[in-house]
Amino acid sequence: MKKTAAITCTILVSMLLGACGTNPSRSNNGNATVQQATVNPVTIDGIDDGSQIDPDSIAGKAPKERVIFFDFNKSEIRPEYLDIITQHGRYLAQNPTGRARLEGHTDERGTREYNIALGEARAKTIARMLQLQGVSSAQTRAVSYGEELPVDEAHNESAWSKNRRVNIIYEVEVQN
C-alpha cells in the first residue's frame, strides 16, 4: 500500500515536472539553437591553364622518356634513371630558353599532406640534379600533387609503382 502511494507520488511529481519541462526559458533556449545550415555555393570553371596543350608538341627534340619512377616512400633516384635525367640536363643546359615543370606524385599510401611533401622532395631531387649540369634554377619549376592525380586508380602494388613518379613536362618550345 505504501509502495503504491510512493509510485502515485512519483507520477504526480513527474506531471508537475512535465509542466515545467515546457517552461518558456527552456523553450526559448530550444528555439534559439535550431539553426539552418545555409550554404552559398562557389563553382570554379573555365580554367585555362594550358593543360589542354599536348606536351609532346612543345617538347620538340627533348628526350622522349619523361617519367621517372620512385621506390615507396623514397625520393632518391633509382640508378636506371640517372642517364635519362642526364639527357634532360644536357638538353636544358644547351637550350637556356627551355622551361620544364617537374610534377611530383606519390602512391595513395600514407597521409595526403605528407605525400604532397614527398612528391615535392622527388621533384626537387630531379631539379637539383639538372642544376648540377648547368641548368638554371629559373628553367625548372617543381610542383607536387602528392597522391591526388594517380595514373592508375587501382589499390595494388602494380598501380602504386606507376603512380610514384615525376613527370617532366616541357613548357616552352626550343628550336635545337
Add this chain to the structure above:
Amino acid sequence: MGNRKQFHFISKVTCSLFAVLCLWVVAVSNVHAVIEIEITQGGESAIPIAIVPFGWNQAGQPPEDIAGIISADLQRSGTFSPLNREDLIGSPVSGDIPRYGNWRLAGAEFLLIGSVGKSGSNYSVEFQLFDVSQQRLLTGFNFKVTDQTLRNAAHQIADEVFEEVLGIRGAFNTQIAFVSVEGEARQKSYKLQLADADGQNPQAMLTSPRPILSPSWAPDGVRIAYVSFENRNQSAIYVQDRQRGSRKKVISKAGINGAPSWSPDGKRLAVTLSFEGNPDIYVLNVDGGQTRRITTSPAIDTEAVWADDQTLIFTSDRSGGPQLYEVSASGGRAERITFEGNYNASATVSSDGMNIAFVHGSEIGYQIGALDRESGLFQTLTDGTLDESPSFAPNGQMIIYATEKGGRGTLGAVSLDGSVVQSLSLDTGGVREPAWSPFTN
C-alpha cells in the same frame, strides 16, 4: 524530399559485439546522390531506450519521422540501443503519463515521447524523456521550427537525451565537411561538401575541376580553410565563408601551400609552406599581417593541428619515418610524442586535449590509432588498410576518417574506445578528407 528509410534489425542480441546492426539508405533528391550509413559494429553495453513515434496534430504523415531520426542518431553512437518499433508497448505522446511498469517489462531503461504540431508554415516539436526505473521525468521542452529545421530539432533532441543520460554533450546536431570526386580521369569534378553529421543534406560549397584538399573548420562553423589546386602551377590556401559564398586567397607561395588548421581562437592558421627550401610549419594571421615560421628542420614538417591556443602538434620525418611532435605556436624546440611503430602522421586532437588520433602505418597497412596523453596508452582503433584523415567530433566521443571499401573512398566513424564503427558512402563517387564541425550553438 523523397526520404526512404529501412531498418534491418538482425535480432535483439545483447552479446558484447554484434556485426551489421542496421542499415538505412536515404535518397537525397536535390543532389542526386545517395548517402548510405551502415553500422558495422555496435557498442558493448548499449542502453535500451524506447523512442515512441511522435504525435502529429494533422491528417496524414508528418514531414519528418522525428522519432526515427532520434533513434538513428542514438543507435549510431553505439551507446544506445533503441527498441524495435514493433516492441513498443504503447504510443503515448507529449503530456501522457507513462506506464512505467510496462515499459520496464519491455526492457526500456529510458522512454522518449513527443509531439509535432503544425501552425501555418511553422512547427512546434515537444518531447519528454523519462527514466523508467526511477519513474521520473528527466527533461523535456519544445522547439519552434520550420520544415527546413525539423531534422535539426530531432538531432537536438538526440543531443539532449545523450547529455541527460550520459552527462556528455551530444554532437548529433553538427556537420561534417568532406571532399568528393566524381567522373573519369581528365573530366573529374572535385567538390567540397558539407552534410549533417548523419550524412543527410549534403551541399557542395565549392566545385572545381582540380583537386581540393585538407578542409579545416574555423571555430565559428561558418568559415572553412582548404587547399585548392585550381592554378595548375601553384597551390593556394583559401578561406571561404559558407553562408556568403565569398572566398579569399590567404597564401600562395612558390612550392607547397598546404595543411591549413584553424587556431581555437579563430584568428590564426597553421600552414605548411616550402618557399624557404623544404616543408616547414608557419602560423599566419587570417586577417593579414605577419607569417611566422615555427619549424626550421631540414626534414619534412607538415600537418600541424592545434592542441590549444599555444601549442601545435605536427608530423615530421626528422627522425627517419614520419612521427608526431609538439611545439609551441610561437616556435622553439619540438618534442617527439609518438614512438609506436615507424609511421604516425596527420593528428587530430580532442577538444579537451586529452586524446590524439592519427594515421598509424604498419606492415598491415594504415589504420587510425589513438594516444591517451595522460597515460601514454596507444591503441589501434580501425582495421582498414588505407585509413586516413582522422577528425574528432567536437565532443571527443567519435572520430570520423577516410577509408576504402570496394575500391572506392568512403568515410568511417569509430568511437574512441574502438567499439563502435560506422561507414558512410556516396553512390556517385569517392568521398574522403572528412572534417567534423565544431559545436555551432
